[in-house]
Amino acid sequence: MERWEGRRSVAKADHRVRGDALADIRTRTGLTRALLWLVVAALAVRQTAVVLRQPPGERLPDLETWIGENGVLRVTGSLYDGGRFTGTPFAGLLLKPLTLSPGAASGIAWTFGTLLLVAALGVVAARALPAPVGRRTALLAVPAAIALLLLSLPVRNSLHLGQTSILPVLLVLLAWFVVRDHRLQGVLVGLAAALQPMLLLFAALLWLTGKRRASVTAGAAFAFCTAAAWAAVPKDSWTYWMHHAAGAGLSERPDGLANQSLHGVLLRLGLEGPAEIALFLVLAAAVTVIGVRRAVRYAQDGQLLLAVAVTGCVVVVISPTAWQHQLLWVLLAVVGKVGKRASDRLVWPAVVVLVLTLPGKMLLPSMGPVTPVRDNGLLLVALGAACLVPFLPRTSPYWQRPIPTDYAKPVAARWRRVPLLPFWRRVLHRPNLLLELLLIRAVYSAYSQVRLAATAGRPVAEEHGRQIHAIEQWLHIDIELWANQTVVQIAWLREFFDYYYSTFHFLIPLAILGVLYARRPADYRWARSSIGFATVLALVGFWLYPLAPPRLMPGLGFIDTLNGVQDFAKPDYGTLTGVTNQYAAMPSLHFGWSLWCGLVIVILAPKMWMKALGLLHPLLTVAAIVATANHWVLDAVGGALVVTLGFGLTYLLSGPRKLATEQEQAQEPDARAEPVTEPVEVPVAVPVAVAKAGEQRSAARSTVPAPAATPAAESVPASVPASESAPVSEAVPASASAPVPASASASAEVAEKVGGGT
DSSP states (O other): OOHHHHHHHHHHHHHHHHHHHHHHHHHHEEEEHHHHHHHHHHHHHHHHHHHHHOOOSSSSSHHHHHSTTTOTTTTTSSSTTGGGOOOOOHHHHHGGGGGSHHHHHHHHHHHHHHHHHHHHHHHHHHHTTTTTOOHHHHHHHHHHHHHHHHSSHHHHHHHHHHHHHHHHHHHHHHEEEEEEEEHHHHHHHHHHHHHHHGGHHHHHHHHTHHHHHHHHHHHHHHHHHHHHHHHHHHHHIIIIIISTTTTSSSSSOSSSSSOOOOHHHHHTTTTTHHHHHHHHHHHHHHHHHHHHHHHHEEEEEEEEHHHHHHHHHHHHHHHHHOOOOGHHHHHHHHGGGOOOOOOGHHHHHHHHHHHHHHHHHHSSOOOOOOOOOOOOOHHHHIIIIIIIOOOOTTTTTHHHSOOOOOBBBOOOOSSSTSSTTTTOBBBBSSOOOOHHHHHHHHHHHHHHHHHHOOOOOOHHHHHHHHHHHHHHHHHHHOEEEEEEEHHHOOHHHHHHHOOOOHHHHHHHHHHHHHHHHHOOOHHHHHHHHHHHHHHHHHHHHHHOOOOOOOGGTTOOOOOOOOTTOTTTTTGGGGGTTTTSSSOOSSSOOHHHHHHHHHHHHHHHOHHHHHHHHHHHHHHHHHHHHHHHOOOOOOHHHHHHHHHHHHHHHHHHOOOOOOOOOOOHHHOOTHHHHTOOSSEEHHHHHHHHHHHHHHHHHHHHHHHHHOOOHHHHHHTTTTTTGGGGGGGGGGTTTTOEEEEEHHHHHHHHHHHHHHHTTO
């Protein structure tokens, strides 16, 4: 009886612990969901404000061109005069009634209607995720999908211009995931194709996936809408279908960067005429065959949303023109799972989201070899999704259970609240190189943009410069003028400091990160995070305290050794080329990054001479920034402060840099570690007393049958047989020392306590 009561108490305690953990997970999920909805609301308000703040004549330029006072839908003549209308004749017929409403009212209604379409698109896409879908994913999918759509370049472009490109995407998704009647599915696909003719490819997908009635209906609906447009506006229909090859060549130049289709790329490469058309048709046919076959395979696998996204990417590639507002199909491809490892699962979604939300110049620099990739990034992602990216099928053993990430076991921290975010665990392997380069480039581009915008003007910056100069005079550290004039008089020293200032600022940090990535991946993550935090904190300083450097302070006698003597008579002398903020001096990231380099080398370098050489870099840098009159001494102090805070934040979030050894991991198991899937064997000497107790319990079990499952047995890893939860002495002689599963010995002790020693 005591044994059963003990087991019941343990079961209740276990149930209570699990209940508390489940409640905690639900609370965190609820808070995350609320935060995501707040982000959605903020993005919607911002997008609406950006549109409505424009003057009525400049608001929604494409819509104004269509239905404005002098719009092509109001005046007599052809829709395609002047190349101002790019839609199909059927789209012109649908938009014609909008000319009856006032211009301002129609613009406001159009903006809010577009936001409703985006919300509906996000809801349908989130509900179409391939099963099985976890409860947390189901709760967070809708706001996350709407937020991504609002952030994407196609939606932002559509909202700004007043385009109709969101409606065809929504019609296709409604046909595949909401409507059940086959005829109505075909009607919706046919309407979408009447607005964008290349979407008729979805009728082929319907046929190949067994929905032949819907496919035939889609073709009939498209033919009916097109015929109605021919009957209503025959001249415009002839112009659209015959003279402009279904819209190619209308509005913007087809060889411009805005056309992210295969046809646009071939034109940009210099091909034209019959040769270009023939090559385009051959490549488009190959992409269509490969992409549609892949889409059919994913549809048969139960990943319908991925199949639709792949088909949409094929449409983007093979269309004569694919403008930015028509590329939402590429964003839908984010649902595909790529990679066997859990650590690789975020690479493809991150690439898609970065390419679809940031301009190409933020992702890749303006360098010769990468310029074609930067200019055609959207097309390359669409082509990859259509033909190349190896999305996992649901039958793959890695689809639901990828290979888990190898996390490092942290050592004990000095403070109980470290790490502050327990889920931010340190990873032992190196991150994906492509994703890392994209993230570094995107963060640096954002840093450059914020740094350029963080200025309050010349008077405020000069006033702050006088404040810093006065403080340094009070502290007797105002050595900038002496250092600057001394260096100016020594030609070789001036050239050395000019070269050092302009060259090593980027070269050495990138070199250190590259070496750590290749040789010390665990330390790479820690070092990269610390310099990232320091840079973000420096942006706060640039924004709150714009500061004129010594070379831009009139009347103090400083000489700009890099750019020559400044002409203070010009109002804009401080902007130099206008591409950088010259008043972002406090804190000095030149010194901050160099100090980061020196500290990382001192911490990680194996040789003393390497450590000494590492400390030489910040010393030379502080001398260079002062001697060239680019920074005050206190700017270097500010740079040291943000670097210190960067290291501190990294320590606070991820714990100490030192990792526990394998021996320490075996001796002190971490409570935050992943559940063990295999028994860990350690040498254990079995005491004689334990062996005797085991013999007594064995005798007792020979007369009293054991229950089918006990809490002790539940604690044994799945790879250990149930019999191993019995006393160790049954399999090992009392005097022997042998490798024994540690979890088995622990289970025996628990069973002894629960069972009252029977």
